[in-house]
Amino acid sequence: MASQSRNNKILLDLVQQPGNNQCADCAAPEPDWASYTLGVFVCLNCSGMHRNLSTVSKVKSIRLDYWEDSLVQFMQERGNSVAKAFFEKCLPAFYYRPQEHDCIVLKEQWIRAKYERREFTGENNEFLQTYNFDLFESTLWKKGRDNKQFLKRIFVLSQKDFTLRYFTKEDSKVAKAVISMKDLNAHFQPQKIGHPHGLQISYLEDERTRNLFVYHENGQVIVSFFTAIRATRLAYLLKKHPTLQHSDLIPQITTHCLKEGYMEKTGPTQREPFKKRWFTLCSVNRKLLYCKSPLDAVDLGAVFIGSQDHGYSVSESSGRCMRSGRWHCGITMETPSRQFVFMCEQEQERREWMEAFRKVISQPMTPEDYASTMMLLQLTPCRTFQIKEAPSLSTLFLVSLQMKPL
Numbered sequence: 222m223a224s225q226s227r228n229n230k231i232l233l234d235l236v237q238q239p240g241n242n243q244c245a246d247c248a249a250p251e252p253d254w255a256s257y258t259l260g261v262f263v264c265l266n267c268s269g270m271h272r273n274l275s276t277v278s279k280v281k282s283i284r285l286d287y288w289e290d291s292l293v294q295f296m297q298e299r300g301n302s303v304a305k306a307f308f309e310k311c312l313p314a315f316y317y318r319p320q321e322h323d324c325i326v327l328k329e330q331w332i333r334a335k336y337e338r339r340e341f342t343g344e345n346n347e348f349l350q351t352y353n354f355d356l357f358e359s360t361l362w363k364k365g366r367d368n369k370q371f372l373k374r375i376f377v378l379s380q381k382d383f384t385l386r387y388f389t390k391e392d393s394k395v396a397k398a399v400i401s402m403k404d405l406n407a408h409f410q411p412q413k414i415g416h417p418h419g420l421q422i423s424y425l426e427d428e429r430t431r432n433l434f435v436y437h438e439n440g441q442v443i444v445s446f447f448t449a450i451r452a453t454r455l456a457y458l459l460k461k462h463p464t465l466q467h468s469d470l471i472p473q474i475t476t477h478c479l480k481e482g483y484m485e486k487t488g489p490t491q492r493e494p495f496k497k498r499w500f501t502l503c504s505v506n507r508k509l510l511y512c513k514s515p516l517d518a519v520d521l522g523a524v525f526i527g528s529q530d531h532g533y534s535v536s537e538s539s540g541r542c543m544r545s546g547r548w549h550c551g552i553t554m555e556t557p558s559r560q561f562v563f564m565c566e567q568e569q570e571r572r573e574w575m576e577a578f579r580k581v582i583s584q585p586m587t588p589e590d591y592a593s594t595m596m597l598l599q600l601t602p603c604r605t606f607q608i609k610e611a612p613s614l615s616t617l618f619l620v621s622l623q624m625k626p627l
Contacts, residue, residue, distance in 0.1 A: 228293045232283040236262050240302035246270075246332050249321040256280050257292045259308075259336060260299025264321070270332050277336050312341040313349055314467040315455040315474060316448060324409045326418050330444040353456075355381050357449040359442060363387070364414075364434040366518040371436070378449050383457040385422075385450070387433075400424050402457040407450045407475050410434075413515045418443045422450075430510055430520045451475055479504040480577035485548050485564035486511065495548075495564055502526075502577050507590055524554075524561065526578065528586050532557040535578040537571065554578065 235241055236252060244252045245261035254268035255261065256278040263271060263280070271278040281288065312318075319327040334340045340348040351357065357378040362371040374397070375388040385405060386396035404425040411419045414434050420443055422433040437443040451474045458470045480502045485495040498511040498521070509524040527533045538551035548564040550571040565571040 225287060228288040228290065229284065231293055232288065232296065235296060235300065236283060238300070240305075241300050243301070244321070245301040245304060246335070247319055247321045247323070247328055253283055254280050255283050255296060257288075257295065259304060260296055261301050261304045262296075267328065267332065270325075270329050271336075273329075274333065274337050307342060308335045308339070309341050311343045311346075311349065313352070313452070314471060315352070315451040316341075317451060317475070324411050324417070326411070326440040326444060327409060327447075330440050333441070351445075352449050352452040353380065355379065357446075357453070359437070359446040359449070361435040361437050361443070361446065364516060369516070374435075376435075376446065378453050380453050380456050383453060383460075385453075402454050405450070405454065407447055408477050409447070413481075420447060426519070430523070432516075432518055432520075434516055447475075473505075476503070476505045478502060479580065480574060481515075482570060482574075483566070484552075484570075484574065487562055489559060491560070491562055500563075502574075502581065504577075504581050504584070507581055507584075507586070524556075526554075526581050527556070527590075528584060529582050531586065533582050535575060535582060537575065538562065552578070 232255065236255075241252075241262045243250055244264040244267055246263055246267040249264040249266070252262040252264045254263050254265060256263060256268075256271050258277070258279045262283070268280045271280045281292075317327070319331045334348070338348060339345065359376050360373055361376055363374040364371050372389075375391060375393075377386045377388070377396075378384075379386070383402040385400040385402070387398055388395075389397050400422075401424070406423045408421060409419065410421040411417045413419065414421065414436060416436040418436045418438070418440055420435050422435065424431055435443075437446070454474045455467075455470060458465075458473060462470065478501050480500075482500060483497055484500050485497050487493050487495050498513065499515045499517070501510045501512075502508075503510070507526045509526055510520040511522055512520050532555070534555045536553050536555075538553040539549075548566045550565040550568050552563045552565065552571060552574055554561040554563070563574070565574060
């Protein structure tokens with residue numbers, strides 16, 4: 222007869238071992254649930270998704286539930302590392318592995334792809350082949366550029382010319398837009414878009430950031446589209462950088478923004494009234510973008526954020542001493558050419574923005590950052606710029622992009 226305390230102790234010892242000490246599906250620390258049919262340790266959130274796979278996975282708490290000896294022995298024989306070697310044997314480099322704080326649809330479809338559809342075991346390559354077809358087509362609901370209405374649009378990814386096209390009708394011969402993979406990014410934004418499967422696609426259009434907001438009612442469809450974008454992006458990057466390894470390119474395929482939210486801002490003289498704007502901080506390209514609202518199709522402007530070595534810094538400021546609006550948790554950003562002042566509504570928000578700004582400023586600038594800065598300099602009016610010696614380049618133009626007038 223199984224001993225409850227003995228078996229629970231064995232399970233608690235197992236879950237401390239390397240590989241088992243993180244959720245098998247989202248890498249959350251200290252998982253305290255397990256699938257006794259798959260032999261994996263998972264977190265509470267992922268255990269709920271496993272319950273939706275009742276024919277494939279059955280879960281128990283390793284602390285509270287009763288475990289038979291045979292089930293404990295099975296967990297000892299399997300575990301996360303053994304299961305990963307089987308269920309993720311043929312996982313392609315472009316496939317996004319969800320993390321603890323990713324949205325539900327990403328994690329749910331990852332779990333279904335691994336255990337229900339067995340896409341990565343090598344048993345059936347049909348799913349993986351579709352991502353690498355020359356053309357990948359998907360019909361999605363897209364938000365209108367100038368209104369809140371979502372309409373059906375046909376999206377076509379091409380690995381022939383590394384583009385994403387979308388059409389307004391099925392029989393349309395001319396695409397509404399042709400988007401290059403060069404600067405395209407995609408990431409899930411369910412809260413912002415107001416749909417659990419909401420996906421944001423961003424790219425450069427006339428050197429401004431253009432945003433598309435799409436969704437599909439079927440989680441598998443939208444995640445497959447996202448995965449196809451990543452496959453096409455990786456193919457583009459491999460062609461552009463043939464000498465680089467997959468491991469160098471994977472972080473560049475798609476990226477998350479470092480921080481988003483509302484702040485108030487004023488103009489360059491700091492005598493203009495403060496206005497509420499939606500800000501997005503991107504650590505990869507070191508840009509702080511701002512719009513009137515979260516679902517704006519095009520940004521209003523951008524601020525390039527350089528490194529601390531080149532004269533950039535951020536500090537708290539007292540909003541009550543300035544011509545501030547309704548909010549009084551101030552942030553001052555010093556750049557080589559001007560000072561920017563922002564206001565947050567709550568102290569917690571100010572701390573989060575300060576942490577995000579400092580993370581970007583602490584990172585050394587790359588040659589790509591210098592090139593991006595010079596491109597923006599040609600397109601955006603600047604008050605002043607300085608020339609300084611840079612360790613990696615003979616000459617570095619330091620610019621702080623001036624926000625467009627409100």
